[in-house]
Amino acid sequence: MKKKTTLADVAAAANVSKMTASRALRGAKDVSASSVEIVRRAAQDLGYVGNHLAASLSSQRSELIGAVVPNLSNVVFAQVLSGISDGIAGSGIRPVFGVTDYSEEKEYDIIRSMLSWRPAGLIVTGLDQAPATRRLLENADIPVVQIMDNDGDPVDSCVGFSHQQAGGAIAEALIEVGFRRFGYIGCGLELDKRAAKRRFGFEAALKRHGLEFLASSIAEGLSSIPKGRERTAAVLKQQPDLDCLYFSNDDVAVGGLFHCIDAGISVPDQLALAGFNGLDVADGFPGRIATSRTQRNEIGRIAAQLVLEAAVSKGDMPSQNIVFVPEVDLGNIS
Amino acid sequence: MKKKTTLADVAAAANVSKMTASRALRGAKDVSASSVEIVRRAAQDLGYVGNHLAASLSSQRSELIGAVVPNLSNVVFAQVLSGISDGIAGSGIRPVFGVTDYSEEKEYDIIRSMLSWRPAGLIVTGLDQAPATRRLLENADIPVVQIMDNDGDPVDSCVGFSHQQAGGAIAEALIEVGFRRFGYIGCGLELDKRAAKRRFGFEAALKRHGLEFLASSIAEGLSSIPKGRERTAAVLKQQPDLDCLYFSNDDVAVGGLFHCIDAGISVPDQLALAGFNGLDVADGFPGRIATSRTQRNEIGRIAAQLVLEAAVSKGDMPSQNIVFVPEVDLGNIS
DNA sequence: GGTGGTATCGATACCGGTATCGATACCAGT
């Protein structure tokens, strides 16, 4: 375990002071072009790799950004991370991530742990943190951007959409084209607050039209295609006389579609299916599944940029609230 | 922008020295239970959040781990990150990620930038880094685990599988059950070295049996369902007389399946499709797509654990080479 | 009482950079 070469080594090799070496490598002012050249070469020769820990500690500004998502097996949050990665591209900032598995305790621990890295900002999924977690965010004194939701009261900035409204909007659209006998199939609503909001919004729209879910099944744990398949079978067995099924998201809906294909149920003629997110997969089936298209990549990217802007403006940037509206896509339902 | 409370503040509030406060909060030895209690309470009252930058700098050990993946829109690498997250759960270590977009330049920059955070270890996708990047990894003096590949010479440890072998294995299986007229459809092989290795392995197996690809189409850019669909249409138009199509991965294959459904081609009776990865989606179709199931969650998890072990053993742990074998699944092809 | 051991604590010196400010040199203008 040989010692790493430090800035002092580079400075010594270049016959300048640490300070000049530091300035040269950072491209700061107050260094002559010739010094820069010499220092650069020395750093190159020694294979010098800077130390962001020391730099951040000393300069009191970090080049880390935290991203907290509930889950990564689902492609949606992966795309959010992807968007974040795009949003900070070229800034030299590195993203740190944490997966909460929809657990409030884990979320608290992750955020606390992230804060101890003194990040330039934090991007957190959702608006429904536990009170202690929220206090942590409020006192963090760094830009905080909550994403993927808009139903609630953000700590600071917010980039997302209203799940309640999204649920209501697709319900209205489906009612408009004539569906009346609705069923619901979801996964893990006790944990996924946003899926619960969609269901709530959908159900509220039904009520406005004097309708209700005639059957409903909520599986525990993460959403998945197999679960959607199984629950669809169960619900249809219990209540075969439905004309439209609303699913907590596209994965579950695709599971439902698979069941229908197996069972010889024609979609959407005999039974319409509606999900949420607008995934590629669901897309591929030529419009057979209705869905709400969410702009998750965009949301990640914009959230990251907000953090960057807020970080450079050093606290005198007002909180932003950027609202997206998922686009209802009924596919080939007419 | 009020100043953050530091350890010194906590120590002052608790009427002890910084050192005692530090020990108390870390649960280190040499502190009385009563001191721990007092310091804990003081920290709690002040809302103290530690500073990992300072801690890591001082103790010369970081609690970050770097993860480099080529892409995050594809669920495969998201699941790798998910596995990494699982693997380090409870260790207090935070994962930093970087997305290379299959670019060697970005990969170099990302790894360099990660090294400057002095991470406890690095997990990097693939074995085919550019020479300069490889030197960076070799001189990093921290555990490096290369994942998702095994065809090549690892820098340090390796957790993956042979893509060449995987391509060969599924080819053999498909030949075994009687297919003879093969076509190939892929995306971005110029960048995705691993997909290219699979194709190479597949083709080598064909050659061993005196066969070859009768048609082939390679799209540029990232793999996607739409591209698979489009290319399948194109290839079948050019060469309709095929009995099996090998795709660069399941996404592309699902695109192919969608085309077949549209075009009324019965799968696998008229035309068999084979992909790679064993995605849930492909799974859902009752075995219609042949695939090789990869253990990406496992790979991420084990890689993370290797890094942890190597980090605690401080360099005297030998490099590991953990080989998985993707399981060939022909689905309902008989 | 003297000795040795253990438990607890604090002073000090770093870790590897950067902010700050003063020093120096050099040039232009008068």
Next chain:
DNA sequence: ACTGGTATCGATACCGGTATCGATACCACC
């Protein structure tokens, strides 16, 4: 020659923790 300004550089003091080692107190035991 003198003044003022700019360009370049280095000494020093941190940033907020932790490693290390010495100091102190207290107890057991001979």
